[in-house]
Amino acid sequence: MTPLLQAQGLRKSFGTQVVLDGLDLEVDAGGCVVLIGGSGSGKSTLLRCLNLLETVDDGQILLEGVDVSDPRADVDAVRSRIGIVFQAFNLFPHLTVLDNITLAPVRVHRVPRAEAEARAREMLDRVGLADKAGTHPDQLSGGQQQRVAIARALVNRPALLLLDEVTSALDPELVGEVLALLRELRSDGMTMVIATHEMSFARQVADTVCFLSDGRVLESGPPEQVFDAPRAPRLRSFLAAVTAHAPLDPEGPPGQEPAGA
Secondary structure (H helix, E strand, O other), X not given: OOOOEEEEEEEEEEOOEEEEEEEEEEEOOOOEEEEEOOOOOOHHHHHHHHOOOOOOOEEEEEEOOEEOOOOOOOHHHHHHHEEEEOOXXXXXXXXXXXXXXXXXHHHOOOOOHHHHHHHHHHHHHHOOOHHHOOOOHHHOOHHHHHHHHHHHHHOOOOOEEEEEOOOOOOXXXXXXXXXXHHHHHHHOOOOEEEEOOEHHXXXXXXXXXXXXXXXXXXXXXXXXXXXXXXXXXXXXXXXXXXXXXXOOOOOOOOOEOOOOO
């Protein structure tokens, strides 16, 4: 079976700094790939490239076998199939929650407003915020704002959801509500690629954990192999450092790397 998403030999540099260095990645439909690694390892750049927010210097990104990294690809159509959620919520403060979620479907994808609003209310109900449609972002907690951002990414019913350190900007007491939502999406069969510092969460939800280092996938495998029997010395060092600084996670075993690392 062809993977839903394939990244083949991705290379990306900013000036003289090489950020992705021939990186390969595969994501099966219904699967969950979790990216771990230190700051500067390439996790965020990889996700931005997969969503076409950054252009790759070399390599291919195939979505259902189609090369979406081709300069002739319809970027808006690709982004309707690949949703992304950032560590910062990026909500428009002057718009209501409902308007934040419907903005792209109506303005970019030309979805009729009534249909867009119906979808948005469905997604708000899905993330537990059905009563917040008319609220402005500054009236919500950080966890609620992040759930709105997830609803916005889901409104076009994407085939793949990318999540970039979506809990690192949250106060510790709000992290759990966002991770609980991601667990629910995982249980529902949503295909996801998640960059995270939450090691216990990664162990719980991932089919495959990929350890990125210097712009490459240095080691990958099922969670029990990557976390319990890592082969690469650099991965062993990374996990030892993470464990040494990890507070207890009420949702699972120790393994939360400090935010911002």
